[in-house]
Every structure is written in structure tokens, then in C-alpha cells.
Amino acid sequence: MKKTLLSIDAEKRTYAVDTIDEADVIGVVDYALSVLDPLNPGCVVIGVGPFAGSRLPGVNRITIAGNSPLTGGFHITSIGGAGYLFSKTGIDFVKIEGKANTDDYMVPVIKNIDGKLDVEFYTIQKDILRDIHLDDGLYSLESHLLEQYRDAFKVGEEYIDMRMLAAGPASLNTRMGALVSTLIKKGKFVPNADCWAGRGGMGSLLAQDHKVVGIVYGGNQDREFPVDLNDRTIVNKMFQKLSGESMLNVSKDATKKYKRGTLASNYASAGKKLPMFDFDYTIPSEKREHLYELLEDNFLKPFEEKVVNRTCGEPSCPTPCKKVYEGSKMDYESSNSLGPNSGIFRIEEIKKLLQRADVCGFDSIEFGNMTSAVLGWMQAGLLNKEDVGIDLPINFDPDTFKLQDSAFNSDFCMKLINDVAYGRTEFARTLGKGIRYACKYFEDVYGNKGKEKFSDFAHYASFGEGDGCIAQIRYRVLGAIIIPGVIPGKFHTDYSDTPQSPEELGKKSANRGVWEIVPENLGFCRFHRKWYEKYIENIFDDVFGKKLDIYNHHRKLLQKVIAYNKKAGDVLAPLETKRSIDAVKSYVMESESADLEKWADKMKREGDKAVGEYCEQARRSFNNAFID
Incomplete structure (x- = not known):
């Protein structure tokens, strides 16, 4: 599939636009893994999926991929809704590489007005950025950037919609920095319209490895598709054909769990x-x-x-x-x-x-x-x-x-x-x-x-023999604690509250992990998974004329992530904290399920040793699911 790539050299303050046409690159994660070197990562990839800019529901997320400063391995994070205006720049992926040799920081400004793509590099001196952050953190940085570039996104007498990514002081001084993206309409921030990309420390990666503390973007170029996905009538017909319901009803049903x-x-x-x-x-x-x-x-x-x-x-x-x-x-x-x-x-x-x-x-x-x-x-x-x-x-x-x-x-x-x-x-x-x-x-x-x-008073997933770690999702469920997934700290595992044997836990976690990488790669919101897991192959075929085995494509994608992380030394380590071990032990011993009865007895007799055995068997089952 043809994709438009914007390559930014943060050291030289230059950019280039290229076309990618590779059969295996259908999404952001596909491309990121094709350019990242686990021994010398050197870049961050930011992008949208193949349906961004369309009227399909839940397809306008931005995905950010790179080497996590927390885990030491490949990681991704994403931002809801932020991909719609990104698509209006005419760009699919941005690759940022290089690092400024000075104490200054940089913000790329990407705009596409009436079909003309322009990239400007705004420099912020270190002392000025410190003063900005001391006021109201990353929100002050957003306000500063809006003051600088509001009029650059004005066409005639009207401001076009724009967004930005911004990093705060935590990105400069820790490995836990997040990125915020706030919607801007008519030259003003929309209240409570900020969305976050937090997991994996991608804000820290951009700020510390590339001296990039924000990205301003917007445009008025509508994305073109082989089938007009901006026509609600056409999109509704697609959903009627697949489900017998309108797009609105399918979307409401898929996301009703999250209405509360x-x-x-x-x-x-x-x-x-x-x-x-x-x-x-x-x-x-x-x-x-x-x-x-x-x-x-x-x-x-x-x-x-x-x-x-x-x-x-x-x-x-x-x-x-x-x-x-x-x-x-x-x-x-x-x-x-x-x-x-x-x-x-x-x-x-x-x-x-x-x-x-x-x-x-x-x-x-x-x-x-x-x-x-x-x-x-x-x-x-x-x-x-x-x-x-x-x-x-x-x-x-x-x-x-x-x-x-x-x-x-x-x-x-x-x-x-x-x-x-x-x-x-x-x-x-x-x-x-x-x-x-x-x-x-x-x-x-x-x-x-x-x-x-x-370490008795900590709870985290650990990777390799060094400092690699990440906080697991906030649930006491066995999948989250024992098998945090190929992409940890997210819902890339079986996070159901279901007592089950270690072998079954491993298999289900692997299966769920495959389906969870799909929205990260294609820019979908996982809240919509109930419909896209059913219909995405049909929609791909209808729109792009491309027969796609979504599950196997993304299973192979996770195999690539696993291989990458092995080379990077980012391999999941045994549970090493008392909090994590106790959480597993208490879950199993409190369960009244027949599937865990023998393990509950074993943990009563053998304690932490039995916990380690359960974990080892579950992880072996998980890993075997990715061996051909």
C-alpha cells in the first residue's frame, strides 16, 4: 500500500517527503519495525492508519512507536481522535531521527494548506523552555506554541482546525514522560479536549533522544480513498451490507460498554x-x-x-x-x-x-x-x-x-x-x-x-537483567501480572477475571495480544473492537481491493516485535517483587474454580516456588503460540 512518509532530521533541521509502497506495510507499527534497529534504534515513528480522515468510526488515532526508555524494548502508545487532523497534512508517517547538538529544543510545525506541504522548525532555548514549564507545565508550552503559530493556520479570515503534541518537564527529567494532544478550533483550545499518549515514556524518548518537545500540525487536505469514505451514505451502505445495521447503530452497540x-x-x-x-x-x-x-x-x-x-x-x-x-x-x-x-x-x-x-x-x-x-x-x-x-x-x-x-x-x-x-x-x-x-x-x-x-514494596513487570520495567495495567488478574504481553503496560493480554490453567492463560493471552496490536497498527480505537474484529477484512477488500488476513498479519507482526526485543535484551524476567508474587498467590488461593484447585493446594504447600512454576508454564504456553 502506498504511504507518504515525512522524514525529519532533528540535528540538521531538514525534512524530506517520500512514498513508501511495500505490501507488508499497512500500518504504523509495520513501518516502525521496518526502520528501527534494536541495537541502535535512532528514530521515533508517528503516524496514522489507512482509514484516518474517513467517516468510519474510531479510526483516527495517532500511534507513536519507538524504543521505550522504561522497558528498553520496542513500545507503542497512541492518542484518540488526534489522527483526524494529522491526516489532513497529507502525511501517513513521520520519522524523526537525529538529535540537536546544542542545548536548544525543537518543535516541527507541519501544515498542508491547499495542497502545499510545509515544515518549519521552531527552536526553543533551554532556559526559555524551563521558564515556560515552570508556569503551567506542558499546557504553558501548548499556549506558547499556539501564540507563535495560530496565524500560520489561518486561511483567509478563518482559522482551520489544528492540533499539537507537547511534552512537559517530566519528559526532560525522567523516563516517564507522556505527550498531550489538544484540539484547537477557531484559533482557541477546546476545553477538556486534551488526549494523552502515556505508556512507555515516549515523551521522554522524543525530548531526550531527539530534543523534540512538541509537534504542531494541521491542514485542509481531505484524504482520498478508492471508495469515498467521507460520504456517510456510502459508509452506511457498507455497514448495512455487513451487519444489517447503520454505522451509527453498529458503533453505539460496539462501544456501549464505555458509555459509562x-x-x-x-x-x-x-x-x-x-x-x-x-x-x-x-x-x-x-x-x-x-x-x-x-x-x-x-x-x-x-x-x-x-x-x-x-x-x-x-x-x-x-x-x-x-x-x-x-x-x-x-x-x-x-x-x-x-x-x-x-x-x-x-x-x-x-x-x-x-x-x-x-x-x-x-x-x-x-x-x-x-x-x-x-x-x-x-x-x-x-x-x-x-x-x-x-x-x-x-x-x-x-x-x-x-x-x-x-x-x-x-x-x-x-x-x-x-x-x-x-x-x-x-x-x-x-x-x-x-x-x-x-x-x-x-x-x-x-x-x-x-x-x-x-523491591518488596513495588509492583512492576521487569525486562532483561538491567533496569527495564513498566507498571502493569491496574487490575489483579493473572494475565496482566504474569503475561503483560508483547507490548507491556497495556491491554495486550488476557485481562479477564477468569481463573484458568497456566496453559490456557498463555494461549488466551497470546490470542488477545494479536487482536490488541491490530488497533495500534491501524489507528483504531480499541473501544470499537466489537465491530472491527468482525468486519475489517471485508472493509479492506471493499475499499482497497486487498485481501488481507488480519489475524495472521498481526501475529507475524508480534513475532517481529519478539525478535526485536530479544536482540535488544528486552526479555520478560521472572516475577521479582513480593507484591506481584502475593497478588498471584492470593488470586489463585481465593479462587473457587476447579481449574485452579490443584494450584491453590500447591501454593499453600510450596508458596512462592509454586507461583514461579505457574508463571513459567503460562509464559511457555504464551511463547509457544508465536512459534511456527
Whole structure:
């Protein structure tokens, strides 16, 4: 399939436009793996899928691919709705390589007005960027860039729609930097229209490896397809032919699970089993019930009373999946990480922490996973206030926790966010290198006090023998903990709450992983998976005249990722933290399923050894699914 590639050399401040016409390159991940070298990655790829710019629902995501500074291997992250305006530049993929030799940072400005593509390079001096970030973080950077380039996207008397990607101070000073993208209409930011690419530290990769802290883009070039996918009548006929229903009805049915949003539905389904106090699953059931009641009264009920529903900005998606509470968007995973898993149970405190993490440009899931570990270290006496550099009280003991302690823990986390984002202390700079690095470093510096280790109070997936790690998705399910997937930290595994044998878990996780790489590669929103997993092959054939075996194409794609990561030394390591091992053990032993009965007995008798055996068998089954 023909694709238009924009190559940017960040060192030379030059660009080139080329056409790619390779049969195996149908999406962003396909192309990224064709140009990235695992031993010397050297570039970041940003792009959209083959249907971006069309009226098909849920097809306008941007995917960002590169070598994760957290895991050390290939990773991808994506942003909902941001691909629609990207498609109007006439570009499919952007490849950024090279790095400026100065202290300055750079922002490419990509626009296509009336068929004329132009790329400009805006330079921001290091000191000026620091001052911008000190004001309101990455939102200040967005405002600064809009002031500079608002009129560049003016045609006659009208401003055309535009977007930008922006990185905050966390991208400059840590491995956990995220990217924000905000919709701009009529020369102004649309409130609560910011979307995030957080997992894997791609903001850090752009800022530190390429000195790129943002991208401004927009245009008025409509994408052309062999079949006019901008004609609603034609698109509706396609859906009627495939399903007997209109596009709108198919889309509504596919996404109805998300109409309530991820926050309310996932908290309700997890109940007292949701992660709390640093993923501590040794908390007794009665205490968990009490803590969940606190959360219901002080977080979930106030949220449900005042929540406002919004879409992500995807043109043809009818589902208001974004939930806004008093001007602040909230999702399940981030609110859990910087909420009950960090010992914080009141909505105002959680909201303020999420807002501050966003301002600083953190992946709030990754950072919240770290705050809970630090609080655990403090509570256990492994570190004191002088070690951490924060002279504030905390109570991270679930047995003695009272609601007013939520404020103490919140104040501590707020100070930690600012310290780490700006690298203000040696302790903060150590945390900025990732939770696994921090555990190893602090064990070397402080030693183990008693029987407990720093890694006892952490929960992460580890890769290779070095520092590679990432926070898993915020569920106590075996797939997420044991088999985080070829692309970890996301839903690329069997994340169902289903007790099953290790062999079955491995097979199901591999199958789910194949289907989850599909939307990342093709720029789809995974909330629409119920329809595209059924019909995408037919639509490909109808639009492009191309017979495509979607499943096998993406199974082979994951085989390429696995081979890449092996060369990069980014191989999933055995569970190495007590929190992770205890989560598996408690899940199996609490299960009343016949599929896990023998494993529950074995774990009662043999403890951690049996957990390791279960994990090894599940991972072997997963890996075997990708061997031809």
C-alpha cells in the first residue's frame, strides 16, 4: 500500500517527503519495525492508519512507536481522535531521527494548506523552555506554541482546525514522560479536549533522544480513498451490507460498554478487590470492604453526581467515553494509581494530583505506581524524611488508616510529583530513572533493614537483567501480572477475571495480544473492537481491493516485535517483587474454580516456588503460540 512518509532530521533541521509502497506495510507499527534497529534504534515513528480522515468510526488515532526508555524494548502508545487532523497534512508517517547538538529544543510545525506541504522548525532555548514549564507545565508550552503559530493556520479570515503534541518537564527529567494532544478550533483550545499518549515514556524518548518537545500540525487536505469514505451514505451502505445495521447503530452497540466510562464501570466491577495501598493483597477481606466503602462515599458517589460526558473528538464516534469532573478528566487506571493505590480516597485530592501530574507531563499510571512504592518504603521504615527530602506526615498502614490520612498522603504525593518532574533532589532524580532502577539503587545505598527489601514494596513487570520495567495495567488478574504481553503496560493480554490453567492463560493471552496490536497498527480505537474484529477484512477488500488476513498479519507482526526485543535484551524476567508474587498467590488461593484447585493446594504447600512454576508454564504456553 502506498504511504507518504515525512522524514525529519532533528540535528540538521531538514525534512524530506517520500512514498513508501511495500505490501507488508499497512500500518504504523509495520513501518516502525521496518526502520528501527534494536541495537541502535535512532528514530521515533508517528503516524496514522489507512482509514484516518474517513467517516468510519474510531479510526483516527495517532500511534507513536519507538524504543521505550522504561522497558528498553520496542513500545507503542497512541492518542484518540488526534489522527483526524494529522491526516489532513497529507502525511501517513513521520520519522524523526537525529538529535540537536546544542542545548536548544525543537518543535516541527507541519501544515498542508491547499495542497502545499510545509515544515518549519521552531527552536526553543533551554532556559526559555524551563521558564515556560515552570508556569503551567506542558499546557504553558501548548499556549506558547499556539501564540507563535495560530496565524500560520489561518486561511483567509478563518482559522482551520489544528492540533499539537507537547511534552512537559517530566519528559526532560525522567523516563516517564507522556505527550498531550489538544484540539484547537477557531484559533482557541477546546476545553477538556486534551488526549494523552502515556505508556512507555515516549515523551521522554522524543525530548531526550531527539530534543523534540512538541509537534504542531494541521491542514485542509481531505484524504482520498478508492471508495469515498467521507460520504456517510456510502459508509452506511457498507455497514448495512455487513451487519444489517447503520454505522451509527453498529458503533453505539460496539462501544456501549464505555458509555459509562472506564472509571465508574471498572471500580464497580473490581469492588473490594481493586488495587489499594501499593497493590497489597494481604489486606484482610473485612478491612478491604471498609476501605472500599470509604472510596464509594468520598470518591465514586461524588464523581457520579457531577460527571460530565464528552467524546474524545473522534468525528464519527457517538460514544461519550471521556468523563469530566469539575473541569478535570478522570479515568480508572490513573485515578487508581494516584488514588486508593497511593492511600488517597477523596475525590478533590485525587483530582488535584491528577491535574498536577498532567501539568508536569507524567504518565500518571507509571508515576502513581511509583508513589505507592515510596509510601510503602516510608511506612516500613526503609527510608526516612531526610532520605526522601519531604518533611510531611503520612499514614500508609491500611490497618490504622483513617479518612483524614488521605490528605497527608496526598500532600506527600504532590510534593513528590514536583520534585521528580523537575529533578529537584538526588532522591527524585533516582526515581526518575524508573521504579526498578530505584529499588536496586536504594538497596545498594541503604541496604535491607531487617528482612524487607525495597523491591518488596513495588509492583512492576521487569525486562532483561538491567533496569527495564513498566507498571502493569491496574487490575489483579493473572494475565496482566504474569503475561503483560508483547507490548507491556497495556491491554495486550488476557485481562479477564477468569481463573484458568497456566496453559490456557498463555494461549488466551497470546490470542488477545494479536487482536490488541491490530488497533495500534491501524489507528483504531480499541473501544470499537466489537465491530472491527468482525468486519475489517471485508472493509479492506471493499475499499482497497486487498485481501488481507488480519489475524495472521498481526501475529507475524508480534513475532517481529519478539525478535526485536530479544536482540535488544528486552526479555520478560521472572516475577521479582513480593507484591506481584502475593497478588498471584492470593488470586489463585481465593479462587473457587476447579481449574485452579490443584494450584491453590500447591501454593499453600510450596508458596512462592509454586507461583514461579505457574508463571513459567503460562509464559511457555504464551511463547509457544508465536512459534511456527
